[in-house]
Amino acid sequence: MTNISRSPFVDKIEQTNPRRGFTMPHFTPYKEDEDLDQHLKHYRITMIFYGNNYALMCKIFATTLQGEVQDWFHTLPSQLIQSFNELSLVFTKEYSSNHLIKKTSNHLFSIVKGPWETIYDYVKRFNVENAKIVSCNEDIEMAAFRNGLPTEHPLFGKLIMGEELNLAASYALAKKHTL
Structure with missing residues (x-):
């Protein structure tokens, strides 16, 4: 006692x-x-x-x-x-x-859309992890986001073909793919 x-x-x-x-x-x-x-x-x-x-x-x-x-x-x-x-x-x-382990932008490349995960849930999970990184370059964010999508997903093709798309535009496209 x-x-x-x-x-x-x-x-x-x-x-x-x-x-x-x-x-x-x-x-x-x-x-x-x-x-x-x-x-x-x-x-x-x-x-x-x-x-x-x-x-x-x-x-x-x-x-x-x-x-x-x-x-x-x-x-x-x-x-x-x-x-x-x-x-x-x-x-x-x-x-x-x-202590929270400080994450770098490289961490984003480990986030991959699961086979049964909706695009909405993937975007949400990606956002949560992205928020843990201080001062991440938007080009790296975009590359990691694209990298996490399966190549056969329709959004992947649109992101590859889209010029100068930013992460917000990618999320908007992802939202369209959930409707």
Whole structure:
């Protein structure tokens, strides 16, 4: 059984109280399967608006954890954390497997329309994966989109023959093929 009254923070942090009139900001709780970098960035940016108090940042951070992550937090040894940077490091080390893997435009070439998949579902799936890539060149997007279509699909021929088609026009053509 975990002793919840025991704090992983040094006394200086534990004795820090919010200034008078402080209103707790709202945070989406972090769950174990989410991107910890995104959670930490959002937390830091929000807390800076609330007065760059790193001791207070430590204490409030614990309220943003949920489920097994909250349980993990309460297993940290007493007097372990001396700063928000240390807390971030311990948190990141524990949940580093939850970092989103950055995808490159090459990833798009692995997206292929399944034999029983509708063109609409393929476009939708392609869009989801395309959104995970930062600054992808539209020519690469187009080539990957075309590459994922079977050569016998009518849309493939139209995309090959079409000059200067962009991805939006390709999606519009795909939509016509679903009707």
